Amino acid sequence: MLERLKNKALGSYLCLASALVALITAICFLMTQETAAPLGHKGPMPGLVLLVGAVISLIMFFVPVRFGAFMQAAIYNVALYLVVVQLYFVFADVINHVTFAGGNPTLCVFYMVGTFVAALLCVIACFMKQTKTEEQVNLKKDLLKGVSFAVVACAAIFGVSFVDVTPASEVLAESSDVEDSFEMKLADNSFANMSIEELAAIPRDEWEAKETNGQIAYFFEGQYTEGFATIVDPACLDMYCAVDGSMYGSFSGPTTSVGGGNVEYVYGYWYNRDENGDRNFVVHITGTLNSAGITRAVNVEGGEDADVFIFDTEHGDYTLEASLSYGVSGGMFTRNINIYGMPYAAAQSITIDSSRLRTFYTGDAFDAGELVVSAVRANGAEETIWNGRLSYDGFDSETPGTKKVTGTFLGQSQEFEVKVEELVAETFDGSYELVVGDAPVAMDASLLIDYSHKRITITAVDGSASITGNIVDAKDDVVTATLNGSQPVEIAITEEDGNRSVVIPAHEEVVTGWTGSATYSIGECGFGQQ
Incomplete structure (x- = not known):
């Protein structure tokens, strides 16, 4: 045995080091994952696989097996996959400054780093000598030992996979066991029979006044849950359940692969006593109203959830939770969202930093994109809030000047100033070759040169096609701009007898589609100007 230990090379000691790292990580994981893992993602499986790997590594150190480092690396990489898949959701809370998922991100980082180091050490060991001098090859013996260890490792991992790692299913308590802050019977809910068109026709001010008047019973908030969508495509779903049985809210997020930075309003109703009088908490989403004023009923056949069944939970201040499929991009596809709720509790305060807010021009709609908002919630937790979740009042772009705008979130408001300047733009009429199908077609068109927003828009008179461009530089007699992906072109502007005219030189434009560009x-x- 002593001679065999003296013959160990660096590769063997790297595998031994990986076993020690894996053992420490596994013990810490199994002892603390119940409190460190995010809500709904608890379970000992990654720690058990790490433990199996550590035991196999220790045995292989004293009983060497050909390709042993490879087998150990495979086990640790399985553990790495499991720990990342189980715990990644905790980082979405950190990035988006919310507490929806909960958990301890510091411990989750420790688990992932420990597992990664164990896997990395074994991968490196695969390319290094395990012994200083080559031992005599006994193919039959080596094959038998290798197969035996592989079978033992697979059997151990297969065995621990039967450990129940799923969270206990949540069961609604009986009515006699739960005291709801508010009760709403389905039979008494007048909003249950209203269409999305009827709900959206109610002025938004009337909906938001319910919160101001203390008429909100429950508040739900949530975000994407699948993959890293929460990080790549942050979006928030807020729902306010009023004491009259109505539900209103918003779905919002910055410009991402699935969102255009706009707010979509959500309408419906709720109840926690069903048609039989039994306790059954349901939030029903009737439909949505987008920023263009278009309503859309929930498409259940397309995979969206209309009835969202709410369950009791214990997750910080949240006492209710649910998961639903929400239709995005006009219902073209769905995304899974977890929502968490509680009896309505107003925030303690909000702070709005408008120092980076853009200058608006007459005729503009308000865009809160550059606002930085933080809120102190009812429980004292301070969070950065996506500015699209606030409601805004007081913006007016009909006339230039400094306007006072009020932003409100969870019952707290703050006023800030918005600067509106006179829009500087010119409109011309003429003819332009717009791409229709696979070829440019000359057609009557209008040209808008918007000096304030540094944009150029050319639109066919019949509305069949249009292009946009960006102004690079503007002078009295020439505007340099890109048009529809073109290189910068110099657009000449002349004036004769008080009439201004524009000449756009020949150039090349790039039209990009789903399958490529042309x-x-x-x-x-x-x-010219009329």
Whole structure:
């Protein structure tokens, strides 16, 4: 045995080090994961696999097996996959400054780093010598030992996979066991028979006044749950359940792969006493109203959830939770969202930093994109709030000047200033070659040069096509701009007898579609003012 230990090379000691790292990580994981893992993602499986790997590594150190480092690396990489899949959701809370998932991100990082180090050490060991001098090869003996260890490792992992790692299913308590802050019977809910068109027709001010008047019973908030969508495509679903049985809210997020930075309003109703009088908490989403004023009923056949069944939970201040499929991009596809709720509790305060807010121009709609908002919740927790979740009042862009705007979130408001300047723009009429199908077609069009927003828009008179461009530089007699993906072109502006005219030189434009892009040659075009 002593001679065998003296013959160990660096590869063997790297595997031994990985076993010690895995053992420490596994023990810490099994002792603390109940409190460190995010809500709904608890379970000992990653720790058990690490423990199996550590035991196998220790045995293989004293009983060497050909390709042993490879087998150990495989086990630790399985553990790494399990720990990442189980715990990644905790980081969405950190990035988005919310407490929806809960958990301890510091411990989760420790678990992941420990597992990664164990796997990395074994991967490196695969490319290094395990012994200083090569031992005599006994193919039959080595094969038997290798197969035996592989079978033992697989059997151990297969065995621990039967350990119940899923959270206990949540069961609604009987009515006699639960005291709800508010009761709403389905039979008494007048909003249950209203269509999305009827709900959306109620002025938004009337909906938001319910919170101001203390008429909100429950508040739910949530975000995406699948994959890393929460990090890549942050979005928030807020729902206010009023004491009259109605539900209103919003779905919002910054410009991402699935969102355009706009707020979509959500309408419906709720009840916690069903048609039989039994306790059954349901939030029903009737439909949505987008930023263009278009209503859309929930498409259940397309995979969206209309009835969201609420369960009791114990998760910080949250006492209710649910999961639902929510339709995005006009219902083209769905995303899974976890929502967490509680009896309504107003925030203690909010702070709005408008120092980076853009200058608006007459005719603009309000865009809160640059606002930085933080809120102190009822429990004292301070969070950064996505600015699209606030409601805003007081913005007016009909006239230039400094406007006072009030932002409100969970019953708390703060006023800030918005600067509105006079829009500087010119409109011309003429002809332009717009790409229709696979070729440019000359058609009557209007040209808008928006100096304030540094944008150029060319639109066919019949509305069949349009392009946009960005102004790079603007002078009295020439505007340099890109048009529909083109290189910068110099647009000449002349004036005669008080009438201004524009000439756009021949250039190439790039039209991009789902399957690729195509370049088209556009001829010289002229515009004038009537």
